[in-house]
Amino acid sequence: MDRPIAQTLEIVIPAYRMHSQLFNNMLADLRESDAQKRIEDRTNHFTWMVGNLVNCRYWLADVFDIPERDPYDALFKDAKALDSTLTYPSLAELKEQWHKISPLLYQKLLTVDEPELNQAYAFGMDTPYVEENKRNMVGMCLDRESYLFGQLGLMRKVLGYEGVRYDLDDRLAY
Structure with a gap:
């Protein structure tokens, strides 16, 4: 297993890698024609949820100054609500973006040090028991x-x- 420089992220690395794998497994055999279906028009569709997953990784990458940007940010930023009047990207396009940002973010998580993780980073939760810093942003993203x-x-x-x-x-090394 890869070991991060920051000891406090040791529990994060296996979870991050499992999520990378689960992303592929969630999309396995799913037909594009089913990706836009909603339950009684009250739930988000599969594509919206997948797009939010991708956007979450780009969001965390931005926290760590990785310059890549989510090309679908306008659709998903800040968990923007599903808009049935908009055209969403295909699952293949979202999968491509997931596998573009995920290895870059993974390498950053391995190399970030404790002082950087301790840097203040406001995320607007205003929860007295959650310090707003980069370390807790990682936790928020995984959650x-x-x-x-x-x-x-x-x-x-x-x-x-x-x-x-x-x-x-095992070939998915991030």
Whole structure:
């Protein structure tokens, strides 16, 4: 296993890599024609959730000054609500962006040091027990990803697909 310079991120690295893998597994065998379906027009569709996952990684990359930008930021920034009048990118396009930003962010997580993680970074939670710094931004991002993965797993079942598999691809090294 890769070891980060910042000891406080040791628990993050396996979770990050598992999320990278789960992303692929969530999309396995999903037909594009099902990606825009909603439950009784009250839920987000699969594409919106996947786009938010991608945007979350770009958001965290920005926290660490990685210059790459999400080309679909206008659709997903700040978990912008689904707008059924807009055209969303395909799952293939979103997957491409996921695999573009994820290895760059992974390398940063391995090389960031404790002083940088301790740097103040406001994220507007105003929660007295959550210090607003870069370290906790990493935690917030992983939490958001976990939340979206749960929704995607449920949507797979609702759409008639098998549940998400936890098969791992050792070639995915981020």
